[in-house]
Amino acid sequence: MTLDRIRPSHVEGWVVELLRKGLAESTIRSAYTVLRAILDTAVRDGAMTTTPSAAVRRPKVKSKEATHLTPTQVAELLSAAHQSRYATLFELLVHTGLRRGEALSLRWSDVDLDRGTLRVRGTLARIDGALLVTEPKTAKSQRVVPLSDPAAELLRNVQHVQATERQLAGSTWHETGFVFTTGTGEPCDPRNALRAFKAAAARAGIPDASLHTLRHSAACVMLTHGVPLKVVSDILGHSSIAITVDVYGHVSPTNSGTRWPPWAPC
Template structure:
């Protein structure tokens, strides 16, 4: 695969046929432009010739031909006409088999609305670090937040990493591009007293058992809404997380839990057992009222007719009840945060909290929920102060005993 370099022009003969390399004016070094042609390897064994022209000098043509050789020698696919947009759309198509629907939807939004409008027309093989830096600058100018830009970069970086792994590119142009500085706001979950106030306020509300289960188990919203009675074993006080529901463009999609580690079992307190028993009784009354029209999907928490609850409705109801209870508005996911914080504050070891929340690593639990609440901070400070006070008291006692010994009359010693 050596290739050849030649000079040609766009002159035509009297029949309007291109003269190409046969133009007599090519004897003049300033006439025409330089091109190269090279045969590329193909899967079917047939010859595939790549021709590129329009180079001002022979040296430029040689340099481009050399790049083609380097890519072929590295087993990297050569397609200098594919754009970033074309590649990303194809990449999304491949990802639909491995990503969860909501994740795929988020990736698609970033590709079509944030990446392709700005760098989509650039040839994939010509994408450089500087292009991605300019993309970040443009997103900042548009008023996009640091969190959004970080997510956009993560999607682009992932797509280009796949291109490198699949021998489509030699390097990842987004690998070393840094997003703007961002520090996630520290969220303060409710205290135990506020949680008790909320549960007391919503007593008798149809969704009260659902919210109490969120607080008392640390389950995610999608996991609770997809929970079925066959997953709940009240005799042995455990429930199994097997499914989760998400809302993708208005369509409820049931799939696997968030991570592999999320699919596991959770222990239930006697309080939670009572909540589930109350929910079963309430649901039995609704089933009897609806009769044959009841949609029995075996869901623990459902609409009055048995149909699945929509996540957005549950969130709106939670905020409405929080407001009437006079409590600060928090996310539904903060109830999971609350469960973790209360366990940690009451001496439950971090590894056990991590297992209860079904995190894949203890470090995730520590990063997400290991921060100090004011109560925990005061308790820790008091414990440290108590140790220092005890050590100081012991030191004073030893000194007093030593002085007493030194002051005794010699005859008494």
């Protein structure tokens, strides 16, 4: 349609059509936001006198409680994944709340074990058949994440294992600088990590769990142990604290005095 013919009813009809197609509520709201920005620009440039989308209510997204695991379930899942190459990756995710691609994109230059921090700079994904590190999900996704003592010790163990594998691989080793690698130093494929996780989750009796479930579980543990919502939002790399509230607003601190991390064996 040409700009001069667009009416609010057309925008409403478009939103309804997206709903009929089965798109997620968050996707529809994002699409509406993009359309409104385009039409606002047209008004600014004099191509339209008013923005038709301004008269249409912004699509709502129903708040959903994030699916997360209990400390016992996390312990059982990590135990089931013990023999997997990706066991340390899963453990780091549940310690830090990183996204899968963020953790797989980590290089040793991003990790400061002396200060107990790591820096998220991008996300690893397979694009057109190649593994590439791309820009993170949002501007706030580029962040510094604190490491607990167990998480720092975990990464020290990864360093030790990687050094051993480097020696064993000899001339076949490719020095890429990644924290999580194959036996020859190449970055790990996110799809292989997902397959390994699903196999471990099935063995642990929680087949519906996903890698993102570990991120949610980490956030819930932080909040129940009294970490402020704003701090958790920054650690997770949410674009605003409102997102953190929407997803985790139901989680309350507890004074149970449980050990940290709560899924560690006694």
